[in-house]
Amino acid sequence: MSLPARVLPLLLLACAEPASAPPIDPQEEVPSQRHAFRVVTVVEGLEHPWGMAFLPGGDILVTERPGRLRLIRDGALDPAPIGGLPEVSDGGQGGLMDVALHPGFAENGLVYLSYSKGGRDGRTTAVVRGRLEQGRLTGVQEIFEADAWNGNGVHFGSRLVFDGKGHLFISVGERGEMQQAQNPDNHQGTIIRLRDDGSVPADNPFVGRQGYRPEIWAYGVRNPQGLVLHPGTGELWEVEHGPRGGDEINVILPGHNYGWPVITYGIDYDGTVISDLKEKEGMDQPLHYWVPSIATSGLTIYDGDRFPDWRGDAFVGGLAGLHLARVAFDGHRVVETEKLLEGLGHRIRDVRTGPDGLIYVLVDASRAPLLRLEPA
Ligand SMILES: [Ca+2]
Numbered sequence: 001m002s003l004p005a006r007v008l009p010l011l012l013l014a015c016a017e018p019a020s021a022p023p024i025d026p027q028e029e030v031p032s033q034r035h036a037f038r039v040v041t042v043v044e045g046l047e048h049p050w051g052m053a054f055l056p057g058g059d060i061l062v063t064e065r066p067g068r069l070r071l072i073r074d075g076a077l078d079p080a081p082i083g084g085l086p087e088v089s090d091g092g093q094g095g096l097m098d099v100a101l102h103p104g105f106a107e108n109g110l111v112y113l114s115y116s117k118g119g120r121d122g123r124t125t126a127v128v129r130g131r132l133e134q135g136r137l138t139g140v141q142e143i144f145e146a147d148a149w150n151g152n153g154v155h156f157g158s159r160l161v162f163d164g165k166g167h168l169f170i171s172v173g174e175r176g177e178m179q180q181a182q183n184p185d186n187h188q189g190t191i192i193r194l195r196d197d198g199s200v201p202a203d204n205p206f207v208g209r210q211g212y213r214p215e216i217w218a219y220g221v222r223n224p225q226g227l228v229l230h231p232g233t234g235e236l237w238e239v240e241h242g243p244r245g246g247d248e249i250n251v252i253l254p255g256h257n258y259g260w261p262v263i264t265y266g267i268d269y270d271g272t273v274i275s276d277l278k279e280k281e282g283m284d285q286p287l288h289y290w291v292p293s294i295a296t297s298g299l300t301i302y303d304g305d306r307f308p309d310w311r312g313d314a315f316v317g318g319l320a321g322l323h324l325a326r327v328a329f330d331g332h333r334v335v336e337t338e339k340l341l342e343g344l345g346h347r348i349r350d351v352r353t354g355p356d357g358l359i360y361v362l363v364d365a366s367r368a369p370l371l372r373l374e375p376a
Helices: 005-015 178-182
Strands: 037-046 049-054 060-064 068-073 096-101 110-119 122-133 136-145 160-162 167-172 190-195 216-219 224-229 236-240 247-252 288-290 296-301 314-318 323-330 333-340 348-353 359-363 368-375
Touching: 037 060, 037 068, 049 348, 049 359, 049 368, 060 096, 068 096, 096 160, 110 136, 110 160, 122 167, 136 190, 160 224, 167 224, 236 296, 247 296, 314 359, 323 348
Parallel strands: 049 096, 224 296, 296 348
Antiparallel strands: 037 368, 049 060, 060 068, 096 110, 110 122, 122 136, 160 167, 167 190, 190 216, 224 236, 236 247, 247 288, 296 314, 314 323, 314 348, 323 333, 348 359, 359 368
């Protein structure tokens, strides 16, 4: 596998891991601007966990990047991984990524997984679904394979979000080929919108348009590793891992172009200028950006009842940033930012609001914990 020189520092960054994190004292009250909280370890010993989904009844599914789907049952990590998974091409930034439940999971048992898939032309991002039955996925079928093949080990995306109206959103990275994010004739650097069976909705913005893939909902994104429906407005919010200084939060609208790499607030990892432009007609501006980068991954808009003064705030994981970012909004305007969980030395891969109103945080490490923020 050959890699362009400009992605090597990124890989080093992605692989860098703190030697050991200080132990967390669950009794310790952590102060912050709006709420004091405690950091509780739910389980330990996950290998590079990436995504999670809450099952009805309180159990949790967690993906591990090397290709395992794990079950946290009654608060303990089941030693046996879920069976029946597809063959995952692990390595670099690729592997098993997100997990999401079909909105009708209670009746149909359908679980969706995004992962990097290997093939003759290198690797790409793909999505499968299967029925969870007695510790196995059965009837596994591929519902999407991105036209985003190459030999690069970077920028696979990939989050999965259902909108509750029969659609599934999938975020796909530009696979380390930045110019391809502006080419809508492939899936590199896009947000995809499909029906739950993988078919293309007739009202997607580019259906029938020459030179555009009909699966595309929006394009011009770099490496989108956070995607949620805003619980208050129903908007699709995205975070993308930018170049050096240029991570972004965006509101994703149908048919819109988010500008990478024509406009950016960042420079390349080797210090070279990617673009002189920070804005351009026809390209959407982010709601917020980070300079320097924190290496964003994971996003939740808090809507639980346990931290009332955090309601409506965005929580974003920072990998290289080694913290959880809280960004408070008034509509689309940022009104407050704060770094949480600083000093623990944790690369943060994912963050979710649990059905219990607590905030769950996945750490990226070879032996990693799932953490939970509880009110003090
Ligand atoms: Ca952008």
